[in-house]
Amino acid sequence: MQSEADDAGKARDEEDRLRKAAEAALDADPSDAEAWSILGLLLRRAGKLEEAIACHRRGLEHAPDNGSVWTNLGNALTEAGRLAEGAAAQEEAFRLEPRNRTVLFNRAVAFRKAGRYADALAAIELAVKENGGPTALLRWERALTRLQIGDYVHGFDDYEARRRIPSYRARPPSAPPWNGQSLDGRRLFVTTEQGFGDALLVARYLPMVKKAGGRLIYECHSELRRVLSGLDLDDWRPWGAPAPTCDVEVSQMTLPMLFGTTLASVPPPAPLTVPAEAREKAARLLGEREPGTLRVGIVWAGRSTFADNAWRATRLAPFLRLAEIPGVRLYSLQKGPQEAELDALGPAGRLVAPLGPHLEDFADAAAMIERLDLVIMTDSAVAHLAGSLGAPIWNLVQHVPYWVYGFTGERTPWYPSMRLFRQGPELDWAPVFASVRKALHDEVRRRAAQDALTATPL
Template identity: 70%
Template sequence: MNHAQATTTLEAVLAANPRDGGAWSMLGHLLRRAGKLEGAIACHRRGLEVAPANAGIWSNLGNALVEAGRFDEALTAHAEALRLEPDTPAFLFNNAVALRKAGRFKDTLAMIERAATGGTATPELRWAELRWERALARLQIGDYVHGFADYEARRGLASYHGRPPSERAWNGSPLDGRALLLFTEQGFGDAILAARYVPLVKARGGRVLYECHPELRRVLSGLDVDAVLQPGSPPPAFDVEASQMSLPGLFGTTLASVPPPVGLTIPEASRRKAAHRLGAPEPGTLRVGIVWSGRVTFADNGRRATSLARFLRFAEVPGVRLYSLQKGPPEAELADSGVAGSLVTPLGPDLDDFADTAAMLEQLDLVIMTDSSVAHLAGSLGTPVWNLVQHVPYWVYGFSGDRTPWYPTMRLFRQGPDQDWEPVFARAADALRDEVRRRTGR
């Protein structure tokens, strides 16, 4: 039964019996899956009017509230579900997810421990899901030793789309001439992040077969590998294999031992294109790149991204010229805004791959953006980048402070627990005025 059919069926059930709390909650679940969060929340609350002791409805309400970013209400709902049914595995897991997304990592780890050791809870709850949540919490607080061990649990998740685990997994030991298939997973930014480990892999003394997205092929062409493969294509013969995103764990990375970013390759053709498009720098003016959204298909993009309109306040700062590096569907906001070519120079149409983007970044003074693969690219280049990040961001940015050991030239501007972008952009605008004064004396 598809979404529309299921919705129609539930609406008929509720028309016949508006006091069916379970049907209300099932409708709320369908609305949440469709991204209609306010309707979902209202349906779950309607269900609780007639079935206030139904722990499942409380937990479903908590899940919808988490997705809506209403964390205090969500945690209250999950606590009520556990008061009614203290040992139900799904409710323990849902509460742990809510705690992590609210940034309460100590409580998250305690809830995961409770779920893992809570009597009847353990057999019913998938261990991979628990370990994955524990990995994210541990990495966020900088516990890389234990976090990267748990990070391997991702390969047991139903949502995992990379190569399945095999008996030929590499353990990081010397290769002694063996062929290692280093396969890619996750997004462009993850591939750039992990590329810093390729020289360390090569030093293990083997042949490296490196999967690389076509969009990254030119900018990562300087890596010392023995073959570059198209992701998803049948690989040549190999002896052992590893995911690129497993490399931090395989090399025992800690906060104090993060390797420097990989050196990138910028072809001269891309540099010529950038020089022609940007022209000569204007004395006394900062050229500032902007990006307001990552890949729209990324599940958490709605929380980490924002709109072009917020970035236009930077055009108000004297001595600043804005250049859009945005790609994908959000690029249309620039054409719709009426400021393309006047307040913001659109570079997106000139960017055919990440090598072209790198060439543009090389010519800019600063990039201000919400988190996406361009942040990893700019950080690897050494271009100053101000990354405006959500309350609980990607784990490489930790949970406090304005710096990350992964990218020395990156400055972080963080949302508070209220997840409000306004104060983040206000701080960034003030910092930009200071930066203009520092660099130009204006």
């Protein structure tokens, strides 16, 4: 079987061939618009977005009516966060080539990423018509759009198309799929796909699966094993281990569809387990809270390998402004390479207590969160952890966030204890942090008044 490394090597070879061909074409004719656009496409894949945009613009100087160049420009602009410009470029491509299937698809994606959901759905339906039916990629785009606006009934149905898109990565099937009906004692293997946050999100369905009357075998990341250990399951398998003998299987991300989830019927989060030894560690590290203070956990980035992380993450610096508020004490729950930003603070590092080095798994993180007054963070798995614990959490989300958070308002039915602070279409975090600082001032005053009331003798 061909490995991912083999695929990556072939992709690099093909990109090298395209680059050399485009450069040779431009040596022969500097006005070759297609060659300019190929260079732009390769630069975009390498993450050099501004250079990519400049190459596409140069191509359009020589071929302003080339729809393919316009749609490539639109992709680069959207990826660079210039959402309105990206959508406008796709509209121009559509005007020039209204039946080009690539243009139709790219136009729909640009609308969704700009938060223009009605336009995205209309663009998808036009693309479906031109394709003679919904392709897997079109169904996937439609799923993301429908879920974002809360159309779970149709959205989860389309979400199953993920299995047929080229970028999908999950274990191959090892048994017939479960259809949600009674198990009558059969063995069901629940497989894990996507990240830690997704596993925490849909763990709420496992007790419902158990009620179907079978033997439930759950594939679990080792980092989540302790915090999910209280669930009534029959057997556990480490993530990525060979599939067990079973009668049927189901992916965890299919469970919301099988249980007919709507906005009004989202189940409560799964009950989590925080072991005594994790609580003892947290008590030892955090001690007792000083009266009149607010202990705030912070996270500014998720996994760097997650494709959308650059959009949802920020840096440590804007969180440090929260330390200026009298009474606020910051505690970092950050894990991974971004922890290096704490080391770079030097003497100012005393403003943030680093808990990350003490977190061996999500159970340790849960114990820390239990002893904090509030968690403020950009979206990542810790948000799902805090939300599942019912802990107060302020989640700072990108303009078009994970579909769980919808597209408007401060609340999500998936996590009642979570308050959402939303980025605007300009993708600027500054107004978000301004709102957070104001809200945190209010929270400190509220907590100080509460402490004073508690301290007043009867």
